Amino acid sequence: MKVFRAHILVCGGTGCRATGSEAVQQAVSKELAAKGLLDEVAIVETGCNGFCAAGPIMVVYPEGTFYQHVQAEDVKEIIEEHIIKGRPVQRLMYKEPVTEKAIPHMLDIPFFGKQQLIALKNRGLIDAEKIDEYIAREGYMGAAKALTEMTPEEVIEEVKKSGLRGRGGGGFPTGMKWSFARKSQSDVKFILCNADEGDPGAFMDRSILEADPHAVLEGMIIGGYSIGANKGYIYCRAEYPLAIKRLTLAIAQAKEYGLLGEDILGSGYSLDIEVYQGAGAFVCGEETALMASIEGKRGMPRPRPPFPASQGLWRKPSVLNNVETFANISQIVQKGGAWYSSIGTERSKGTKVFALTGAVNNVGLVEVPMGTPIGDIIFDIGGGIPSGKQYKAAQLGGPSGGCIPAGALNTPTDYEEIIKLGAIMGSGGLIVMDEDTCMVDTARFFMEFCQEESCGKCTPCREGTKRMLEILQRICKGKGRHGDIELLEELAAIIKDSALCGLGQTAPNPVLSTIRYFRNEYEAHIYDKRCPAAVCSDLFKSPCQHACPIEMDVPAYIALVRAGRLEDAYRVMLKTNPFPGVCGRVCPQFCANKCRRAQLDQPMAIAWLKRYIADNGRKPKIEAVPVTRKEKVAIIGAGPAGLTAAQDLAKRGYKVTVFEELPYAGGMMRYAIPEYRLPRNVIADEVKDIEALGVEIRTNTRVGKDITFDKLRKEYAIVVLAIGAHNSWKLDIEGEDLQGVWGATEFLREVNLGKNVKLGSKVAIVGGGNSAIDAARTAVRLGAKDVTILYRRERKDMPAWEHEIVAAEHEGVKIEYLVAPVKLVGENGKLNGVVCQRMKLGEFDRSGRRKPVPVSGSEYTLSVDTIIPAISQSADTSFIPDGSDVAKDKWGKIQLAPKSKNKTAADGVFIIGDAATGPATVVEAIAMGHKVAQDADAAIRAKNGEPAFKEPEEEKIVIPFEVSEELVETPKGAMPEMEVAARVANFAEVELGYTKDMAFKESCRCLRCDAEV
């Protein structure tokens, strides 16, 4: 045998071929020839390597260097540098996603390192078209052992002992299936391989057939020998031409070697295998339909019994196993059933191959031991969700399966455990979905698939899936009706119970499972006519507007920026937002999170454009609204929620008085957000407009002290509590009474009150949200030398905005990850240190993030003189006397009336803003302000028997429609910032705002999803 000094393995799987591996292979042979290296270096075209997302893939041996996304142009460099000079090409290596460090060796890449290969043993290592390469890796040793050393019964016993269960989805014990067929008396029996892989997103069978066809043939030889079959068929869908080609070739080679055909290995056993091409009907994956199809009949299932083990193909005893099942057999025979059953869980043995696709970084083929948590597959092997999006669910088992929500990521891959979740192991398609997936739409997609693929024989499947689809379609169109969810559930239950075959019996699963875990999304579609993921486009004009809690008409004001009509743009914003200047600076932008531009390059800088309009546009003049109603309204708290409610109620003719304890209006905007992010004049300007309507704001007036709550109740028909959440949560650890311990909210409030706050020089902040960053950056500005944020998870888990984190780092803030304070220590009542404990990430919590768990013995003390916990905050409700009809719970939190989002237990008393929801955002507070105004007004009118309020006709503003003809990838325009040195010593605004040119350029990026075609 010829020996080469190096081997270049180029992946020839369908995935890599699609991205250009054939050209790479040609380039390699051309280049090797040019350099005269053909005798030294061998080229091998392998089957699917598995890491399809990195394709085209090249692996260079003997080092095992892994190159990704290799194009023909790269080949010259690889040969020159790596092969000739021995210097591996860094730039083509896989990079660790966070650190961007190159990982040279294949097995060091987490995608590969955490897998255990049995069925995929030869993937990416051998040339699938050369039987010798298969034989060189113990190929056909299992068949040889079975045929020459074992009786059929012994083989079956070994397979039984292995605990192998059908990998096609059913999970029926393979050994048992074989023993039934063995016992059936017949002159003719058949061994059949199901390669009719049809689940959307599943491609494991194809990859095995393409990478290692002999493994399947060998499994069939052993199976055929066990049951006494002399004829086998592989039913492979015609859409897999490469698999069919390699299978056909493999059969011919095996025959030539005497491994297939008459008298195999002189054992007296004969087996002939034929490939039968399926025409693409999903139902032909069902065993009785598959057999009907091989018989030349229409592929329709028939009722069982009789079962195929007694009457299968042509009414003769038959065994049908799936590709992956057969691929395991040879190794079970070689290494023994006990070896195989040592892998996996109690009832699910061995390994399972998953086709990992969808919203996951490492799309590809994955083989893991049974029992591996699903979260590990998605986050460790799969590398998590791209673009920093949130995990929502993963569909397991294709259209017959169900979804795995974030709260179930610890579920082990085990047949029974997965069924408990309402999903099925299925053939192993694992489709990951992120927050941009609508679960109703997902259910609709799978239902559409099932109803189209129903063979049409039985009523529940043919007609029932059609009706379920109709209901789902109308829900997605916003035409869902009350009772639709229940009707879906009823149909689903009966279809599952009464359909003829597995297709129908499992078709309702995606619907049931999405209802089980995401019923609120169905309800949002039906009752609120909203699609929370902004997918069902019949429900909105543009995704950004739909995602905004106050439905700001984003495309409209962006179009007006482009047209240079800033005053009109301002008017559009003011229709729903009284605080555009504030939101332009501090809004978390739910809108941008759904911006479709992100699918091309980056989302629009919506908030920055909003700020540009507010800073530069001329504001329309505000006229006072005459009081026309006798009922008076009191609002406690002059934050965004309270002031929005005040504005709306004043516009409806009410006399509104706002009571504010602190010296300035603005609430959390004024006292929690630092000035360098939100200058005070911006808030003051927008508050002034609300006062201009006739709203009275009484600052420095604390309810409960300056005026009693009961008095307020008597004087005002409506009382709205918009008191914010001004009390920081405590860490609940020892030493919190030491001097030098500040709550973040209290700290920021003192600073924002203009008080001279004295901090120590070494400051620690606890938490990972925006308040933590605010506290840290404020501490820097107050002169703290050493500011450290302690966060218990990893950076990617921090709820704070990325650009805020980066800005803090630029200003010298250090962030320690995976650490939590356990004790505060001090001397003479003064803090001088925090005892920290290292954390590691353990199981997934209900939000789908890994739970930090303490590493015992990892405690260390950090020397600090100030610590600021910024973990969360709650409302101060002490002004409400105990025993009031405004019910509070034992923590002082005001209780909502049942089914209401803003009514308290007391008549006429409402609660909104952070006090109702816990710390949230300005835009959500505004939304609640609008809603409470509507609800309070409606309640009064209902009481008086008056007709409902009629909104005055909206001002018509013509929105120009201009889009760029050609789409060019253009990233979001950067925000100009003040230099770090200039900003750390003061509270001047850091972000300087777009110039006219920048704003125009940015506005041109809008794709105008609102356009009606």
Added chain:
Amino acid sequence: MVLTIDGIKCEFTQGQTVYEVAKENGVYIPVLCHHEQIKPVGACRVCVVEVEKARSLIASCAMPAEDGMIVYTNTERVLKARKLAVELLLTQGHHNCITCESSGNCVLQDLVYSLGIDTPRFNEPEKLKELEQANEMIVRDMNKCVLCGLCVRACNEVQVNQVLDYAGRGPTASVGPAFGLTYENSDCVFCGECVRICPVGALIEKQGRFKGRGKDLELVRTTCGYCGVGCQMDVNVKDGKIVKVTTPREDAPAPNNGSLCIKGRFGYDFVSNPERLTKPMIRVGGELKEATWDEAISYVAEKLGSIKKQSGPDAIAGFSSARCTNEENYLFQKFLRAVVGTNNVDHCARL
């Protein structure tokens, strides 16, 4: 062997289905896609029953009875599934009983009525399909088809004409000749077996449309006059006129067990044809003249006698008809051999 159905112990023999055992023992299980003369397929799911230890409901028509099996035929679970199956069938296509020839004689109508399906919940309108009525014998109204597949199986298993089969999948599934051909353009021989077996009004006799249905019709059992098989058929008569010919859908008598051929089922219009000869005629001077039976028979006897006398018996030959019964044919050849004295006798079926 014994199984229990709704608490009743039922004996059965190997090979019987649960449905058959139940029927024998007086337990009613409704069926739609099942027919006693055709192999069961368990498609419509109307006959589902609950079997202890089974994971899901079982189609009783296709389930072989097993010793010790415990079956329930009308639990809430069964009734819900049965009702939904029928509701789904009722709401597919367009079932208009008002003008339907099968009204009063329709399995679906009976099921909907007996299950009390008052207002079906699925009312998204479906596209109306055009009737196929180009041929003179069978009208196909696929709006009423419930895809039970009985026509397909009758065509393939009973008459073995192999013209009908399923086509399409899911919402486009349909039954009919290959490539969507019409009956007349296919290999169909118009035996009408599909019409007989159709449980609804999807396949009907064209000539009988709007001429009477149900209680309007008097069914006259008769033996088909076309050939000697002796097929039993029911002539449907209204006001003394034949509306159509049918055979019983169930318990059809021998020898034909409900099957007919194109002539027997559709070839009856001659009965009321004005051209039809109703009296014997004798040609006199080149013109046919009405005669009495006595005149006619005497005339024939006389002629045969004189031919035999003049030219011998072999100058006479007899040709018999397949429409005659065996007895008539026997008498005919006996007459020629024994009375006329010739062996010149043959039968049309030999050609």
